Amino acid sequence: MRIRLGCELSYDFPQPTPLVAILTVHYSHFASLETPDHLVTTPAVPIENYRDSFGNWCSRLVAPAGRFTLRTDGMIRDDGNFDPVGTDAVQHPVEDLPTDSLTFLLSSRYCETDLLTEEAWRLFGDTPPGWPRVQAICDYVHRHVTFGYEYSSPTRTAAQTFAEGRGVCRDFTHLAVSFCRCMNIPTRYCTGYVSDIGQPPPESPNDFAAWMEVYLGGQWWVFDPRNNAPRIGRILVARGRDAADVPLTLTFGANTLVGFRVWTDEQAAPAL
Template sequence: MRIRLGCEMRYAFPYPVPMVVMLTVHPSRAGALEGPDTIRTDPPVPVATYRDSFGNQCGRLTAPAGAFTIGTDVVIADDGRPDPAVPEAEQHAIEDLPSETMLYLLPSRYCESDLLADEAWRLFGHLPPGWGRVQAVCDFVHAHIAFGYEFAHRDRTALDAYAGGRGVCRDFTHLAVAFCRALNVPTRYCTGYVSFIGEPEPHPAGDFAAWMEVFLGGRWHVFDPRNNAPRIGRVMVAYGRDAADVPLTHTFGPNPLVGFRVWADAVAVIDHLDVDTAEPPEEPLPPQTMVTRMG
């Protein structure tokens, strides 16, 4: 399966503003890209790249004053299978965990696993450790939080989401991450593309979303407490301890976003369309703009 994915963000900056962006596909999937994964800007500006401490690909640029557009558009190969389930995956004893996973047992800015530990063990401590317990966490969080874009709030933590019972995908993920860490399961926060491929029509063209990965049975596994069901065409952009580590864009100044679009569609669905008029993108970014390739 081939998936066309990308995004477009439009700003109106009052003065030049430095930015760090995480918009390109995670380096672990770079080999599946059909061409360079690019950061495109209009007007064109230089884009420097680096890897952060988690191994995510980041772009640095300075947006000029006035109208400014930044985005990506790329095709990636995908196996077309839903997120795998491995019910037999076992939880490791802490002393047996690889050292690089230990960071994901600790509390973080939005995931106060220390403050939620008593609740985590009250709710889930009676369940056998492993895949089933993690799924029980996701089932609980999925039922406990009411979803609504109007509930988005950048300062809401896992503890707040638990108390308030509402939020967006990042809040579902923060709460599930905090519970799992409190239960001694290394858990990292992920952000990227979630497609609606295989979902009943009509459906949107995909979106950016948050989910988590847990370390069980010697490797990382996807769990999605917001959707709480396997999805086809999930493509990671970045992972870290929580949303503070992986913002799509970080502006060192005002953040006057005036337009935002995301797409993640099976190419077969859009091949018959005229690429000059098809959605996405409605107004493609010019090809001559500065780009960066995944390393």
């Protein structure tokens, strides 16, 4: 399967403004790219690329005053399979966890485990550990939180999502991440593309999505509390502790977002 993917973000800047963008496909997918989704700007400016501490590909630049557009457009090969499922994946005792997973047990900007631990153990303490426990957390969050773009807030935390019972995909994910960490399961926040391939109509508006990866049975597994079902064509852009680590753009000055498009479209195989 071939998927064309990309995005276009347009801003108005009142003055030259430093900016960091995390918009290109994660390095773990580089081998699958037929056409790299290089970041292109209009007008063109110098771009410095680097890897952050989580391995995400970041682009650093200075946006000029006026209208400024960031765009990516690439082609990637996908196996066409749904997200892997491992219902017998076990939960590891904390003392047996890999050292590099321990960061993902801790409280973070949007995932306040200290505020949610008591609720987490009340809700999920009697569930079987491992995959069934994580699935129970996703089932609960999927039912408890009402989705709506009108509920989007850049400052809403997991504890606030739990109290308000509403949000967008990042809020679903922050709450599920927090509950998993409270139950001593290392959990990473992820952002990227999720296609509607294989889904019944009508298709949802294209947007960047959020999901999580949990460490069970010696590996990381994808869980998606917003959709709460395996999907085809899930393509990682970045991962971290929460959304504070993986903003699409981090701007260091005033600006107005005036245009936003995302696409993930299945493409025909190339002619022989």
